[in-house]
Amino acid sequence: MAVANDGAPLGSTVIQLVNKLQDIFSRVGSQSTIDLPQVAVVGSQSSGKSSVLEALVGRDFLPRGNDICTRRPLVLQLVHTPSSQTESAEFLHLPGRTFYDFSQIRSEIQAETDREAGGNKGVSDKQIRLKIFSPNVLDITLVDLPGLTKVPVGDQPSDIEARIRTMIMSYIKVPTCLILAVTPANSDLANSDALQMAGTADPDGHRTIGVITKLDIMDRGTDARNLLLGKVIPLRLGYVGVVNRSQEDILMNRSIQDALVAEEKFFRSHPIYSGLADSCGVPQLAKKLNKILAQHIKAVLPGLKARISTSLVTLAKEHQSYGEISESKACVNIVNAGQGAVILNILSKYSDAFTSMVEGKNEAMSTSELSGGARINYIFQSIFVRSLEEVDPCEDLTDDDIRTAIQNATGPKAALFVPDVPFEVLVRRQISRLLDPSIQCARFIYDELMKISHRCMVNELQRFPFLRKRMDEVIGNFLREGLEPSEIMIHHIIEMESHCFFSADV
Template sequence: MDDLIPVVNRLQDVFNTVGHDQIDLPQIVVVGSQSSGKSSVLENLVGRDFLPRGTGIVTRRPLVLQLVNVPKRKPSRRPPVGDEPADSEEELPERAQFLHLPDRQFSDFGEVRQEIQRETERLAGANKGICRTPIHLKITSPHVLNLTLVDLPGLTKLPVGDQPGDIEIQTHDLVMEYINKPNSVILAVSPANVDLVNSESLKLAREVDPDGKRTLGVVTKIDLMDVGTNALDILTGHVFPLRLGFVGVVNRSQQDTLAAKPIQEALRFEREFFRTHPVYRAIAARCGTAHLSQILNQLLMNHIRERLPDIKTKINALISQTEAELASYGAPALSSQVNRTSLFLRLLTQFANQYNASIEGTGAAELGPAELCGGAHLYYIFNGVFGSALDSINPCANLTDHDIRTAIRNSTGPRPSLFVPELAFELLVKPQIKCLEPPSQRCVQLAYEELMKIGQHCGSKELRKYPKLYAKLIEVVSDLLRERVAPTASYVESLISIQRSYINTNHPDFIGGAGALAELQRKAEAQRREVAADASRPLDDPEISDTDSVGPVVGRGRLPGHRGSLSRPRRPQSAASVRASLSHAPFSGAPPQGDKLLNYFFGGGTRADALILPDDAKRPSLPLPSRMKEAAGDVPGALLDPEPTLGGDRDQLETELIRSLITSYFGIVRKSTQDLVPKAIMHLLVNHTRDVLQNRLVETLYKDSLMEELLQEDEALIAERNKCESMLEVYRKAFAIVSETP
């Protein structure tokens, strides 16, 4: 049992060497309000005056105090002098040592007090703020019992002087951090001249230890109670029951401290006070600093004995975790030239294989599970992004009716046109095909960015140990992709230029002139049926308003026969007049006979043939444009009109025909582009990069002059590995110490 506390102290020393509190070691935590006498209790336990004194908050950093009992004397090793025997003994001096000053031992406890003040101000500042970083102090003396105590800042309510405004919250959180640990024994200090129900230390102790299994109460300033009052009910547990009970002590007064009254004299006064007091002499054996020291020693040993198996299990688990972490860092880079070469080639091959596997889909890059990556993202670019971009292009975007009519007029020069010129169609469709180039180039850029992203997310954990090599691999991939992206973009540009260089109107999927005219006729027929349905309604139909007009509307960008409202109200037409107007609606009869009407618009015959009209019984329902009538002789001389106007029936029909032809041919080119551009990107960029990557890596990086530099490990990783090795050594030492304990 006597060896248990030294075992914990040795464990504390072992863990303090690495500056980590990985194990919750058993210790006694001293808690009390400001000026409750905590520091005096600790000094009485040590028997030395070594703690800073003053008004307000003095303890501003946790003080971890290890008390180590050593023999009072040790055999002398000096040779005998005169009649002095050789085995004479010399008294061992009391020593104090700080963790932050491992090479210095203090024998003057006044210097210990000054060092505590300096170390406190170093981190907590010169004001009254507190700091969570503890000060570790070990005192070896033959006059102390083995104990490990933690002195915490006193609990306070209101900030005074230079204290921070939230000093109450800071001290509360700091105290709770220590007493919440299951392996801590709580020493709750309360002054006897203050009502116990107002004790902050007992209040916090009850929050974390409601059963009182690890809380020991200490009542100070018993000698300062009012005359006629005593603390007997408190010490006997009748006021506030604690399983471990209460211990009464008498500390030095402020006047005694200022007068530098020796602690040994104060301890003698304490013994006499309890022994001779008429109320406390019955329990004098259970009061005083000596009894407190013994009971703390016994409590700590019992607590250590109870917690030691758990500590051993925790240390064993930490050893396993640390060994696994150390293995994850891998061994240091090999120094042998042969082994270094083999490692270098293996890393290059590993990176190239992982890059290719990410493209093929047989290996996933290090991305989130909900994110497309590698080849899957390339597929999404080709079919999702690129396909949607092409589908969103309007074949006649930014192409107005006026632009189409102007192109038709410009293509005929000084001569009037007898049919829709093919040159106008080519002039208009080529700029529209050019609209396919920006999304195609964007597809190339997106594929390039995805290939770059694949490279940045490739690389095993072993490879990332060498940041210089990894950065060089990314650089080689970037250079290779930049070399290929320009030819790929140029080829894609050529694909669009090829489509614009020759307009193949004989393409089997092209609608052609006849198809365009038939499509317009179907539209007109649908409109005619709609008009007929409106005309068949009764005249009092509420849907026929005074502002409705039924009949052919000429020009203004509408197809003949389209219904629309005029700007001026009109009287309702009779049913006979509506039917009469329908008889002259375009495409209201049978389709045109022969190719004469098509030849008229699209060529293929003589002008005379184009002007031969069928019989009245076979006359197509399409009314002849005015210029056609003039050419037939109905209006002689009209062809000499120097300023022909746009907007006639023929102009509108020609415009719609051109739009149909552009839409049809644009769809053919768009389908071809959507098929060829991804193929070009895969061939020129993706597959080429995949095929030559490993050879390029070896060619660029496999050099003796670069190998040693590139295989230098990351400094942070080296530091983490060294830290992990140190922690593993600490845990193994701790486990050996615990294993020695029976």
């Protein structure tokens, strides 16, 4: 098991501090740019990543199979507890529910993976967050990433390799992330995908720890001693060799505890590895990880503290801009009678902001485009006037039409003066051409008022998203309800001018 000889976790104080910060950020759904220290586990498919993680925990809890099993990043937070406490686990997406059966944890990981990535080998970059409480672990936060694969299967896209590489790089390129590069001993270390990606993300090698798996199934006459000693591909933090359970061991329900005993016996009795026994094996890997992570956190802590302080100042200013709420219950139930004054205050500020934008008194005045009342004035004075000027009063009227109308109005006798009747008939027909530009102007004004309503949302409404949504709906409906009678009025005015033009009463 991954516990120090004295039963006390190594570097637990600083690691527990980071774990608490991770809890806060994850539970409030923070989109903070602050990257907290953690360990990302990288390796090709079937390199033994899952077996290493299970050995660190001392429990079977990860999905198994011959194909790709890790299809979503699993953020695994190990929390050391007193020996009297029962092992348990919690998922972030299932608040309030505690798991004591680790087979149920495996089923939930599989079910949650299928819910997001589908049931046919699809891959998603959306995290699953799992916290395990156990007296048999050290305080470490690990991220189990999908294994590198080259040939798409099932519902995987044709560029699955590039997508997985991009996903992995998004974690390991972060300077606060330690990289656990897992490579099987029965493959060429020079072609290790894990070490290749780690070298790209961490060229100086300050954050990369190598793990060599499957030492017990190497070809006869070969060994990985030079690999473990860093003589092939040197790493500043070195390598740790481990022996995982075989697929047969898993099918035969061989416990991890028995496997750890067998692993220690393998290293102690092996003629090549006996001299490295004190630095190989899962318990040594856990201690080394815990120690390096604690040192890494101490190194990045000053910068982390500065970024958190900066974020707190920014958030404090943002919180202050939302305004004061007299009772905290307003955040839970803003519509109760005691919060009427709060709503009235918000509505009053909204009305003032709307008026300011229309009257041109808005503090956040744009210098790049017309808005508010200036835009409305521009619609009336420029767009509407130009559309009226484009109306040709003599369109579809020829001299013959005018001559015929005058002759029809004179009857059987010739008239010295032009009668009024043909003029009224011809002008009435042309006045109707003003309807379309007028209706278009009304709709332009409606669109601008809608833009104003969206732009003048006061800061306090950011605290109450449901109130803001409801206000958007009400204001939108109000403006739409005002557009219809406006268009009806325009129709009536045009009709009135058409029928009353040069009437006898004028």
